[in-house]
Amino acid sequence: MSALDRRRVTSLDELRALQRAEHAPAALRRRVLERLAAPADGAVAPHSGSPSAGNPLAGNPAAARSALRRSAGWFALGALAAALPFALWQRSEPPPGAEPELTLAAEPDEPASSGFEANAGARASRTGAAASRSSPPPAETAAVARLAAPTLPAARSSIGHPAPDTQPALRRDLPARRMVLPGFAPPARWTMKEGPLPHPIGPNLVTNGDFSHGTALWSVRRWDDFVAQVPSALARYDVVEGALCTTLPSGAFVLGGWPWDDRSLSPNSFALQRGQRYRVSLRAWIKGPLQVALVFKVGHQEPPYDAALVAGVPVTQLQRRFSIAFEPHADDDNAGVGFVANAVADPALPFAASDLCIDDVTLTREARPL
Amino acid sequence: MLLSTLSLLRCALLPGARASSPGLPDVSERVEQIVRQHLDAVWRTARNLGVAERDVEDVVQEVLLVVVRRLDDIDTERERAFVLGATARVAANWRRGRRRRPVELVESIDNVSGAHEVAPGRAVFRGPEQAFERAEKLALLAEALDQMPPPLRVAFTLFELEQLTARETSEELGVPQSAVFSRVRRAWVIFRRCCADADVALREGEPRALTLEEQEP
Numbered sequence A: 001m002s003a004l005d006r007r008r009v010t011s012l013d014e015l016r017a018l019q020r021a022e023h024a025p026a027a028l029r030r031r032v033l034e035r036l037a038a039p040a041d042g043a044v045a046p047h048s049g050s051p052s053a054g055n056p057l058a059g060n061p062a063a064a065r066s067a068l069r070r071s072a073g074w075f076a077l078g079a080l081a082a083a084l085p086f087a088l089w090q091r092s093e094p095p096p097g098a099e100p101e102l103t104l105a106a107e108p109d110e111p112a113s114s115g116f117e118a119n120a121g122a123r124a125s126r127t128g129a130a131a132s133r134s135s136p137p138p139a140e141t142a143a144v145a146r147l148a149a150p151t152l153p154a155a156r157s158s159i160g161h162p163a164p165d166t167q168p169a170l171r172r173d174l175p176a177r178r179m180v181l182p183g184f185a186p187p188a189r190w191t192m193k194e195g196p197l198p199h200p201i202g203p204n205l206v207t208n209g210d211f212s213h214g215t216a217l218w219s220v221r222r223w224d225d226f227v228a229q230v231p232s233a234l235a236r237y238d239v240v241e242g243a244l245c246t247t248l249p250s251g252a253f254v255l256g257g258w259p260w261d262d263r264s265l266s267p268n269s270f271a272l273q274r275g276q277r278y279r280v281s282l283r284a285w286i287k288g289p290l291q292v293a294l295v296f297k298v299g300h301q302e303p304p305y306d307a308a309l310v311a312g313v314p315v316t317q318l319q320r321r322f323s324i325a326f327e328p329h330a331d332d333d334n335a336g337v338g339f340v341a342n343a344v345a346d347p348a349l350p351f352a353a354s355d356l357c358i359d360d361v362t363l364t365r366e367a368r369p370l
Numbered sequence B: 001m002l003l004s005t006l007s008l009l010r011c012a013l014l015p016g017a018r019a020s021s022p023g024l025p026d027v028s029e030r031v032e033q034i035v036r037q038h039l040d041a042v043w044r045t046a047r048n049l050g051v052a053e054r055d056v057e058d059v060v061q062e063v064l065l066v067v068v069r070r071l072d073d074i075d076t077e078r079e080r081a082f083v084l085g086a087t088a089r090v091a092a093n094w095r096r097g098r099r100r101r102p103v104e105l106v107e108s109i110d111n112v113s114g115a116h117e118v119a120p121g122r123a124v125f126r127g128p129e130q131a132f133e134r135a136e137k138l139a140l141l142a143e144a145l146d147q148m149p150p151p152l153r154v155a156f157t158l159f160e161l162e163q164l165t166a167r168e169t170s171e172e173l174g175v176p177q178s179a180v181f182s183r184v185r186r187a188w189v190i191f192r193r194c195c196a197d198a199d200v201a202l203r204e205g206e207p208r209a210l211t212l213e214e215q216e217p
Helices: A003-007 A012-021 A026-036 A061-083 A086-090 A116-124 A138-148 B002-013 B028-048 B053-069 B076-099 B128-147 B150-161 B166-173 B177-197
Strands: A101-106 A190-194 A219-222 A237-240 A243-249 A253-258 A270-272 A278-287 A292-300 A307-313 A320-326 A332-343 A353-365
Touching (some): A012 B028, A012 B128, A012 B150, A026 B028, A243 A253, A243 A332, A253 A353, A292 A353, A307 A332, A332 A353, B028 B053, B053 B076, B076 B150, B076 B166, B128 B150, B150 B177, B166 B177
Parallel strands (some): A101 A320
Antiparallel strands (some): A101 A190, A219 A253, A237 A243, A253 A332, A278 A353, A292 A332
């Protein structure tokens, strides 16, 4: 059989053998081994648990170059996006350096009819320059409050009151998304308090909560099909200026979380102890004309997605840090954090979109207040 | 953005900028062993999964970082499956990231099949005719892989090319074994069609995906 004839017949075994005859470039092998041989630089803590414990880009110029390319691309996109609607969101740009800190606390004495978001809007109007824009119109308030209302709050509120008995029974067969959707929202009883945060105990349990490693371990998916158990398509999201930002067209729902599908990138879960007090904290804000309802959740990562905390976060155009204290009902050895966001549709702005940004997500233990 | 960029640059240029972590277990020995054993497979799998040549090194480094982080979780008997599964996930991340980045149209000359090193003693290509034959066959495989949708491509790569078992493939991909078989079967349809389009006869037994039955432990 001639060489020409041999070329016309092949098999997968032959192709596999041909592939395996190729080796990684010697330069790559050398660089990897050199990196491993430098313990002062290359010792990455297994299960470090802290986003600052090891930067995978350190000493990795190739990865850094790739990240820089991504950053440059997003920088250009961000500049373009900022130039087009500049006149629109310039009015709502927060003053430099302003970052009021808000603590969400359950208030059982609040009237049941006062929704969390309504309270949030009223109080936010006294806190920031964007007050008039951050409070949604009355027609939207109900929808926002319905979505943003905490559906399955922690066993205890941040001030130690037990959760009301009027909470709906935990639907163990429902995925996380349905737990935070409208229809499961009891009357909200949340208010906000401003003030310093108590000192945390121990490290941040959320890896890459400051997005210093880009979007690693985080992803955001579109959730337009409410029948689907799992969101399908990825939403538009990326790390912009150090924060995880996702673009929400009018009326769009997204589900974001840590981790979502990168369960190999460790550490990908943390443990919650029953009776231990925790505090979840994040900075969140929106850029754009549409109001965004944000529901944040801490709970089991897999079915039945038991929730330790579900809370609406009154996000506005003002960059603020929100913190919520909670105590889980039960131990959970595989917990994560997630969020659902909805850009409230505005008939006057059918083609508008808003960016929701979150940053500095932390979950820490803390001592019970005396 | 600027601060973030500068931070990345600082970390890249000043490896010592990151604080060392005293008291950590010495993991370098086992990691080095894994690197030596599986680096080729990681590199090969990344390319088979469509990672652009210019980004293959980034993907390989990222996989090895995953290995370092998850070292305690890696069963010694499942090292290869774990590493290849991590490669598939990192490559999927790369693919998602690529959709958000402009694509560079200039491809590396290294992408020309046959330009990579061949281990001494592993294969000897005696002349240009054989080299051409080899390059053509590898190009056929690459073309077939390119035509497969990502789920099929990953399943075909792990199961057929890297020859993980169906159980390992399903565990690494997080799908049932029946889904693995289904994806590999559909990938075979595409592979056969590509061979037919290229007028290449495919000498095959029964496709592994159709015949292999995983034994319960």
